[in-house]
Amino acid sequence: MTTDTAPTVAIPSVRAIRWKRRQVATARFIRAFSRYRSGLFGVGILLFFVAVAVSAPYVFPEYLLDPNANLSNSVYAPPSAEFYYWMGTDDLGRSVLAELAWGARPSLVVGILASIMAMIIGTLVGIASGHFRGFFGGSMERLTDWFLVLPFVPTVIVLQAVLGETTIWITVIVLGITSWPGTARLVRAQTLSVEARPYIERAKVLGNSDWAQMVRHILPNVMPLVIANTTLTVAIVILSMTTLAFLGLLDPNLISWGGMLDSADATGAALQGAWWFLIPPGLCVIAVVLAFTLIGRTLEVVLNPRLGSN
Amino acid sequence: MAVLDMRDVSLTYHPSEGPVPAVRHVDLSVDAGEVVGVAGESGCGKSTLISTVLRLYPKSATVDGEVLVDGENVFDMKWNRMRAVRWGEAAVVFQGALHSLNPIQRIGKQLVEPILVHDKGATEASAMKKVRELLDQVGLPTRHVNAYPHQLSGGQKQRIMIALALTCDPKVLLCDEPTTALDVMVQAQILDLLKGIARDRAMGMLIISHDLSVLSTNCDRIAIMYAGQVVEQGPALDLFQNPAHPYTRALMGAFPTIGDGESRYAPTGLPGDPPFPGDLPSGCSFHPRCAIATDECSTVNVVLEPVGPGRDAACIHVNQGVGAP
Amino acid sequence: MAQQEPGGVSDAALDPTEFGRVQRPSRVSGIGRFTARRLLTGLGTLAFVLVFNFFLFQMLPGDPLARYKGAREISAEDLAALRQELESPLWEQFFNYVKDPLQLDSYSTIQGKPVWEVIADALPWTLILLGTSTLLATVIGIWIGIRAGWNRGSKFDKNSTGITLFLYATPEFWLGLLLILFFSTGFWIFPGIFPSGSAIGSGLDPWTVDGVISIAWHTVLPAASLAAVYLADYSLIMRASMVDELGQDYLMTARAKGLMDRAIRRGHAVPNASLPTITLIFLNIGFIIGGAITVETVFSYPGLGLLTWNAIQADDLPLLQALFLFFSVSVIVFNMIADIVIAAIDPRIRL
Numbered sequence: 001m002t003t004d005t006a007p008t009v010a011i012p013s014v015r016a017i018r019w020k021r022r023q024v025a026t027a028r029f030i031r032a033f034s035r036y037r038s039g040l041f042g043v044g045i046l047l048f049f050v051a052v053a054v055s056a057p058y059v060f061p062e063y064l065l066d067p068n069a070n071l072s073n074s075v076y077a078p079p080s081a082e083f084y085y086w087m088g089t090d091d092l093g094r095s096v097l098a099e100l101a102w103g104a105r106p107s108l109v110v111g112i113l114a115s116i117m118a119m120i121i122g123t124l125v126g127i128a129s130g131h132f133r134g135f136f137g138g139s140m141e142r143l144t145d146w147f148l149v150l151p152f153v154p155t156v157i158v159l160q161a162v163l164g165e166t167t168i169w170i171t172v173i174v175l176g177i178t179s180w181p182g183t184a185r186l187v188r189a190q191t192l193s194v195e196a197r198p199y200i201e202r203a204k205v206l207g208n209s210d211w212a213q214m215v216r217h218i219l220p221n222v223m224p225l226v227i228a229n230t231t232l233t234v235a236i237v238i239l240s241m242t243t244l245a246f247l248g249l250l251d252p253n254l255i256s257w258g259g260m261l262d263s264a265d266a267t268g269a270a271l272q273g274a275w276w277f278l279i280p281p282g283l284c285v286i287a288v289v290l291a292f293t294l295i296g297r298t299l300e301v302v303l304n305p306r307l308g309s310n
Numbered sequence: 311m312a313v314l315d316m317r318d319v320s321l322t323y324h325p326s327e328g329p330v331p332a333v334r335h336v337d338l339s340v341d342a343g344e345v346v347g348v349a350g351e352s353g354c355g356k357s358t359l360i361s362t363v364l365r366l367y368p369k370s371a372t373v374d375g376e377v378l379v380d381g382e383n384v385f386d387m388k389w390n391r392m393r394a395v396r397w398g399e400a401a402v403v404f405q406g407a408l409h410s411l412n413p414i415q416r417i418g419k420q421l422v423e424p425i426l427v428h429d430k431g432a433t434e435a436s437a438m439k440k441v442r443e444l445l446d447q448v449g450l451p452t453r454h455v456n457a458y459p460h461q462l463s464g465g466q467k468q469r470i471m472i473a474l475a476l477t478c479d480p481k482v483l484l485c486d487e488p489t490t491a492l493d494v495m496v497q498a499q500i501l502d503l504l505k506g507i508a509r510d511r512a513m514g515m516l517i518i519s520h521d522l523s524v525l526s527t528n529c530d531r532i533a534i535m536y537a538g539q540v541v542e543q544g545p546a547l548d549l550f551q552n553p554a555h556p557y558t559r560a561l562m563g564a565f566p567t568i569g570d571g572e573s574r575y576a577p578t579g580l581p582g583d584p585p586f587p588g589d590l591p592s593g594c595s596f597h598p599r600c601a602i603a604t605d606e607c608s609t610v611n612v613v614l615e616p617v618g619p620g621r622d623a624a625c626i627h628v629n630q631g632v633g634a635p
Numbered sequence: 636m637a638q639q640e641p642g643g644v645s646d647a648a649l650d651p652t653e654f655g656r657v658q659r660p661s662r663v664s665g666i667g668r669f670t671a672r673r674l675l676t677g678l679g680t681l682a683f684v685l686v687f688n689f690f691l692f693q694m695l696p697g698d699p700l701a702r703y704k705g706a707r708e709i710s711a712e713d714l715a716a717l718r719q720e721l722e723s724p725l726w727e728q729f730f731n732y733v734k735d736p737l738q739l740d741s742y743s744t745i746q747g748k749p750v751w752e753v754i755a756d757a758l759p760w761t762l763i764l765l766g767t768s769t770l771l772a773t774v775i776g777i778w779i780g781i782r783a784g785w786n787r788g789s790k791f792d793k794n795s796t797g798i799t800l801f802l803y804a805t806p807e808f809w810l811g812l813l814l815i816l817f818f819s820t821g822f823w824i825f826p827g828i829f830p831s832g833s834a835i836g837s838g839l840d841p842w843t844v845d846g847v848i849s850i851a852w853h854t855v856l857p858a859a860s861l862a863a864v865y866l867a868d869y870s871l872i873m874r875a876s877m878v879d880e881l882g883q884d885y886l887m888t889a890r891a892k893g894l895m896d897r898a899i900r901r902g903h904a905v906p907n908a909s910l911p912t913i914t915l916i917f918l919n920i921g922f923i924i925g926g927a928i929t930v931e932t933v934f935s936y937p938g939l940g941l942l943t944w945n946a947i948q949a950d951d952l953p954l955l956q957a958l959f960l961f962f963s964v965s966v967i968v969f970n971m972i973a974d975i976v977i978a979a980i981d982p983r984i985r986l
Contacts, residue, residue, distance in 0.1 A: 142679065142680075142683070145676070145680055146680055146683040146684070146687070148966075148970075149680060149684065149921075149963050149966040149967050149970065150684075150687075150963060151922075151958075151959060151962030151963055151966065152922075153928050153943065153947075154943065154955060154958060154959040154962065155959075157947055157955070158691050158692065158955075158959070159691075162691070162694045235804065239804075239806055242806050242809075243806065243808070243928075243929055246806070246808055246929055247928065247929065247932070247944065247947070249947075258806075261806075261808070261809060261812065264812065265808075265812060265932075265933060269812075270812050270815045270816040270819075270820060271815075271820050273816070273820065275816060278812055278813070278816060279813070281809075282805070282806065282809035282810075282812075282813070285804070285805075285806055285809070286801065286804045286805050286806075287804075289803075289804035290800060290801065290804040293800060293803065293804060294800070364891055366887060366890060366891055393893040393894075393895065394893065395893075396890075396891055396892065396893035397891065397892045397893045398893065401891070402888075402891045404884065404887070404888055404891075405884075408884040409883055409884045409885055410884045410885055410887070410888050411885055411888065412885045412888075412889070412903050412907070413885070413907065413981070413982075413983060414906060414907060414980060414981050414982060414983075415903075415906075423892060423894070423902075424892040424893065424894075427892065427893055427894060427898075428893060458982040458983070460982065460983050461982075474888075
């Protein structure tokens, strides 16, 4: 990351210089990141699941997921040699493998979108509560504290009821609204430490507006931390979404790993020994969550302004 | 008799990028009651040199040579003996401005701890009595035993560090930048205190600083380090008034002389940075920054050689009388 | 939290008067003041939760009367009164709510009992589960974290970090399902050892020896599922703080003093490194009270989590509203305890 304090005088080549500098910074970032094997491992897992999510509709036609189209299949059939049924069938006779592949889609979409939403709210509130003294900053801080104590599942239920029908977009919004306070706290702490640095004083003395101080000086300094934190948030959001799906609080028509586990639990897959419907969805959740966690932890080290500048 | 005697001491760190020789063939001794200063830029190996005395360097580092504390080589010691020597024979005055004190323990408890570890006969009460006496000796009110580090100022913390170093009556006191980050008035107070302690208790004292002027007025002898080596040493006053090595002269030029108006306007300083110990220049390590370097300097290995009574310097030009004033 | 910036210069260091007066180092008054202030902000948060709780449930769609009547036997007059109350203006309803924020006369629609009675019935079970799993997670997690952080880069560190990261990514209810599959159903080579439903054998009195044994037996699997996931959290945090502390100057001082390795670790590194973990543990206790929903559902464990799930299924809004309040308050309370405990250990916090 560059902590570029853009030159105020317009030189013709400033754009080119900045572009060049970004290229150099990107190359340096990639080199630094690839020194961490666990981070690369995370990227590998993630790429695999992205590929699965993108290709799922082409590899597994939609009829495989339609309960009415699979009535002739036996329920809880164990894994067999036929490709579609490598992982056996579920409680409705559908291909577990097809469901696993399709299940990657909501996990990634909801996880990433809700985290970006949480990132935006959390960064705005965090910077505001760190930068402004007095009533406004104080109320932003209180707001963060308040949202931090809301019990997750009941809040989600009520929010969903208020927002109406539970579509995947509602889930994104609900998870975004419930996931930002952690980011806000982190950003606030970092903002306070950046504000203590002399060049913010300088920016103030030179008459920069609050907006300019926040956008030009504070934001670039909290961004690395925010990016690392958001990656870790994706992991938590995916876990939360799995929980919601398991409790039957997602769009019932949506194929998701948590939903599969819900069906497995509701129809007694464990008691019937149908491990193929029980173990793979959980492992998929773990793999994706682990991938984001590993990437996030590596980003924390690589982007950390404290450790990175050396 | 020398209470601390370093003979041909070398220390090499081994990070994954390759070996880093941080200290190279240093000879240095401190007699009882003597105050010796070591000066140099940051990164020259002076703190690493101190770490060899109590073997406080990381396990992965390798050492060579001998460090005799009161005649006993610490590199040969078993860990039990080493722990007894730590603080019992030689103690360190760490930088008080750093977080050298445990932030969540009261001062008294931290000062009592080494007494209880090293003096088997000591009780909690007798140790606390001694700590109070020590606080008094370093000029602090005894109620500070109940204070936490964050409640004290930088100067007060430095006095605590000195009291802490004295808890087990060591024979050698190693002071690691004891006045850095303190303002000038407090610096002078701390140095007076240290000098007084060395005199009264007849202990050997090694003071490390990047500030040559601080050392010159408070030490009996001074050694100048550059890139892990001692490049010049001698009696403090003599060395200060009449520096032989070009590096010493550059180091002095960085501080204006009080009373000499000209020097204020022409701080000579030194171009460039000290070399990274993992990637040293050939020949004399100083030659790329040296004002009087010749071709020869990049090939010949320089060693300390006598340049006057009690004076040594490691520079071929000085030895040939070229650069000498 | 008013945590001091690491590396920041404290005011004391800038104090130009060398003998500047030291703050009176009295632990009790500092902690007392801090506690009082913390209680005040806690009350503020509580007020927010109450207001939020009211309006959130006001916004719910559907006929409010049908929700509140529920399974309760209700006389014609009472019904009329309830209807009148529900049709009164919002500010009047809010005023009534503020007068009685606990809604003591509120009835659960599924159980036909006052909501607080229903909650009181389920609470002991949750506390048993919570206590067992927190104890396990804390002891094991901190032990792993200390050992891994102290021997950073060792084989133990690499293995334990790998395993704990894996557990950290595991949904606790899935772990519960696996434990049922392996230890409850007699699947494959595993004998079915532990029960997987309810919290006590049917017909047993919990105050007898048999009852206590049965309770313990029933707690094993759900507690293990929760503990495994949370111990991963604690050990990862503890390890990270240990690694942070290892680079601190005061540990060099401790080594130079001639302390044994163990004394350095126990006396200096661990107390300092445990602060973030302690905070997290208390925060999590607050959250698990309401967050064990999935695990309790999987094991049909009759605590507050299962109660919440049942309330969701049956649209029991009065109960849900009370649970919402109870969970929020428990988070607020444990948040407060965490801050006070930390302030008691770390003098820098109580300024």
